[in-house]
Amino acid sequence: MQVLRNERRVAGEVSSMRITPRQYQSEDLSALRIAARSGARRIIFEASVGYGKTIIMLLVAMAYVSVGKRVLILSNRTSVIEMLRDEIGESDLIKIMTVQSAVNRLDIIDKPAVILIDELHMGGAAGQYRSVFEVFENALVIGFTGTPKAALFEVFDAHVQAKSARWLTDHGFLSPLKYFCPETIDFSRIRTVGSDFDEDELVDAMERSDICGDAIESYRQHCVGRPTLVFTVNIKHAKAVQEEFQAAGIECETLTSEDDEDETARKIALLKSGGLLISVDRVSAGFNVPALHAIISLRPTRQPHLWVQQLGRVARLAEEKVCGWVFDHAGNTLRNGTLTEDRDWRNGDQVDDERQTEEGERLSVRVCSCCNFAWEGAATFCPECGHENGQDRRISKRKAIQLREQEAADIEAARQAAAAAARRAQGKAKTFKALAAEIAKRPGTRNIHSARASASKILAARMRKAVEEGRTEEAEAIHADLAANGHRKVADETLADIEAAV
Incomplete structure (x- = not known):
């Protein structure tokens, strides 16, 4: 225009x-x-x-x-x-x-x-x-x-x-971020409501775990005296986290939707002065504290939008700020990627099956097994501590599905092959004892008595066919074998049925 x-x-x-x-x-x-x-x-x-x-x-x-x-x-x-x-x-x-x-x-x-x-x-x-x-x-x-x-x-x-964030970071307009992703809880059993985890189940799982204690340790090691922001699930969770930090002797405040403008201003001023602030989503966007040193995530999410907005809080440049620190105790980096990851928002930032594991982890991100540092790319050496992590043994969701399908096909093929082999072995068994022994080997046979009962029925059927085809000597041999092994009644009833039919 x-x-x-x-x-x-x-x-x-x-x-x-x-x-x-x-x-x-x-x-x-x-x-x-x-x-x-x-x-x-x-x-x-x-x-x-x-x-x-x-x-x-x-x-x-x-x-x-x-x-x-x-x-x-x-x-x-x-x-x-x-x-x-x-x-x-x-x-x-x-x-x-x-x-x-x-x-x-x-x-x-x-x-x-x-x-x-x-x-x-x-x-x-x-x-x-x-x-x-x-x-x-x-x-x-x-x-x-x-x-x-x-x-x-x-x-x-x-x-x-x-x-993009990658371009701005590469050209010095955004602070680079360092991600640390300690082991967290298994979120696979938490229901998804809409596009995110069920809030009540999430809070319950987080409060029953040791994650908050791990977050306190992250704060003590890297953040004391520096502006640090903790993201939590909801107000109840925020206050529970505040109590745990305070019980550990760490002063902090919570910032929620219940705070008026004056309280909000006071708490943000505390943060800027090097304090610790625990928040829900009040500061996920539209919040500008360039000197923010670190964020600690205790808010698991399936929404890349929310995670990227939270990462953005610590990515702004500030004097004497070398990098922003991200302590992810919620699995968000593996689930939603890094700030600088290329994204297709038109597609809802959905990652195709070749680029994620069956558990929803992005294969574009790796975590060091030694120091928990996370990085983008296929490098095996940790950029932070130099530990050699070896080949990434995670596989894509598509590959996992293919392996499961192949495994099922292999099991079915093996079952069919075993059944065919059993039929061949059964066909070669000419005597009652040999036949009962082969049947006893088959999966699903309860015991030797069941095997003997099945063997008697099979031999009776063979005797019937031998009589019908005029192989009298073979029929008499089968009759004698059944009688000798305690199944004379089956043998006699079979002959009676044959004679009655004639």
């Missing part, structure tokens, strides 16, 4: 605000302009945490304002709105509000030329935002997110992929 070319006109204003777009942001802004010029009306702008999405939003907003057009900026969370108001500011032409407020004021909001949505993944694009889109159907909509959900691609008609 023509108006998006005006970012050059406002570059001076941006510079005066001490906000200068980086080269990669200018390149991605050009891609956004091309998408809008091509006729797209709803565009997803996918950019990793730490990318600087606010600068793109500011440039777009000022480009519209510079030609007298109105801008509406929305988000799903009040904390994000407050941050945007601080960083961008409101005016007669720029309005910033939660989507809930916008929905309630649709009849009095001046029609915007462009709608900018921050943290798009946190809102119901097919729900809450839809009513806004319908009322302001002529507005260009740009949704900003680092983890677009698959459903968003059905609502938006264009997708601009900005620089």
Whole structure:
């Protein structure tokens, strides 16, 4: 669109605000302009945490304002709105509000030329935002997110992929992360409700394990005196974890949805000063503490979106920060990958069967058996401690299915071969004792008495066939054999039946 070319006109204003777009942001802004010029009306702008999405939003907003057009900026969370108001500011032409407020004021909001949505993944694009889109159907909509959900691609008609977390890390714009994944519990028996673990079962399993004690040890060894964030399942779990840390002599606070603005500000200030903060999902997105030293995950999830957002909290650059530390006591790194892993959000970041184990672990990530350090790639030497881990013996889900199918086929083939061999051996057994001995070897034969009973029936059938075919001597020999081994009654009854039939 023509108006998006005006970012050059406002570059001076941006510079005066001490906000200068980086080269990669200018390149991605050009891609956004091309998408809008091509006729797209709803565009997803996918950019990793730490990318600087606010600068793109500011440039777009000022480009519209510079030609007298109105801008509406929305988000799903009040904390994000407050941050945007601080960083961008409101005016007669720029309005910033939660989507809930916008929905309630649709009849009095001046029609915007462009709608900018921050943290798009946190809102119901097919729900809450839809009513806004319908009322302001002529507005260009740009949704900003680092983890677009698959459903968003059905609502938006264009997708601009900005620089990825891997690119930003490789070029020094994000802090590299170090992952440690100690052994955790078996989650295979925990039900899945919707797209994630059942919350009640998850809390019960976590509280019955020794995982919190392991997390306390991780904190003591690597995090004391440094800003550290612990992610938990829910408020009940957060408070239980807080009690365990405090019982171990470690001061900490919990941050939950029950806290008001003042309490939230106080607790985040404590975190920034080097404290330990235990949270649920209040700080998974829209939270900016660059100096955060580490996260400790006690919140297992099957949702890559949530895990990536949590990793993003510790990936921002800060002075004297060499790297961000991730202590994953919940199996999320193996289950959902690393921050820098390439992802296909349009497909819900589903990993095909060749790239994951039957238990849902990603084969792209390995964990050192010596120090628990996790890394991407097929290297056998641990990048952290140098331990030689040898060949990765995990196999893909598809391979596991193939092996099970092959095993079942092999078992069936072996069963059939054994049955054929038993039939051949049975056919070669000419006497009662030899036949009973062969039958006793067959799987499923209860005892020797059962084998003898079966042998008598088989010999009786052979005697009948010999008589019918005129092999009198053979029939008499079988009769004598049965009689000698205690089965005269069977032999006599068989002969009587034959004579009666004749």
